[in-house]
Amino acid sequence: MRRRTDTEYVRVFVACKDVADLRLHSEASPEVDSRSEGVEVVPDSHSGKENPPRTSTESALLPLRPSTFQYHRHNEPQGLFLIDFDRGETVLEESDWIFIAATCDAKVWLEKYKNGTSRAIKQGLGVLPEEAEVTHWVWTNTSVPVPQVMHADAKRSTPRLEFEYIDGKQLDEVWPTLAASERQTIADELVRAIQAMQDAPPPANGLIGSYQRVRTAPFRPDTWPQWPPYEPTTSTIEFFDWARSCALAIGMTSQTWDSKIAPHIRLDTKIVLTHGDLFPRNILIRNGHLAAIVDWELAGWWPEELEGVISGLQFFQSMDIPPTEQANVEASRFVADCVCRARGFSEHAKRAFWADLLFNPSHYGLQ
Secondary structure, eight states, X not given: OEEEOOOOEEEEEEEETTEEEEEEEEOOOTTTOOOOSSOBOOBOTTTOOBOOOBOTTSOBSSOXXXXXXXXXXXSOOOSSSOXXXXXXXXXXXXXXXXXXXXXSSOEEEEEEETTSOEEEEEESTTOOHHHHHHHHHHHHHSOOXXXXXXXXXXXXXXXXXXXXXXXXXXXXXXXXXXOHHHHHHHHHHHHHHHHHHHHSOOOTTOOBEEXXXXXXXXXXXXXXXXXXXXXXXXXHHHHHHHHHHHHHHTTOOHHHIIIIIGGGOOTTOOEEEEOSOOOGGGEEEETTEEEEEOOOTTOEEEETTHHHHHHTHHHHTOSXXXXXXXXXXXXXXXXXXXXHHHHTSOTTSGGGHHHHHHHOXXXXXXX
């Protein structure tokens, strides 16, 4: 299998007066890239127009970590950000592999190499290249513990993503063995990670939506085909108008929405980086500490009420559960509580009714 060399690319958000414009800044060595004046013109990932040159006097909004992310793509970027790849190649010789997990359209395994390194491989028809892009962005621009992206290949018939291997176990697996003090430590660390997500800078275009092409991905729109299509917007008014039209499409009357839901909506809600699938299975624990948050394919920028409602789904939809699932439900409740601590309000809060309605319409007499 072929790999790229270690020319490093990092994304930076650049402060330009009142607007934060996304730029891609190459930190390649002079032997690889001779540009040394700190000036770069990068096409905008949506419009294709060239942004103004970034000069060395402009500052990044967040400290950045170097990356060795290597990427193959033969088509246009599907996500919100630009991606680039280096020109060299190297070879890693495989020595062993260990199965980790599988779904109907993707599988994950640990791949070990003869040089002593390991990677977590995710491959299948259901694997999205955008997951590598947004994971790389989170790794670069925040302090949230995520695996480093090592390689991504969308040219295959089944896309393949390669991540730094994080030695840890899923929260639901270790939950019964955790002491009360360990649970408290993990809670504090998870709250800080969620707060770091809240503080992450929004994309330059400020759109409310998922990173991937299905812009309403965390809502699982296939569940409700009668919902109107969503066009990403920068306006919270337009977003909540869409949420209202979804509620009406599944049977809520306009009078009920206007009297029961609308009065509690906060148009000044903060649009924050949202994982979109923050369940115990995507939280890795090692030695009683938070090791990593994984599986960012549903991530995007959404109103701050959304994450807590999603995280509480597994708990609220599992009232009649077998004993074997008790640990998973308890861990889910734990995660939802951590989200609420970070946000400063409960998923039961009236301001979150709009999100609860879209995920749990039966709570409102809708089917």
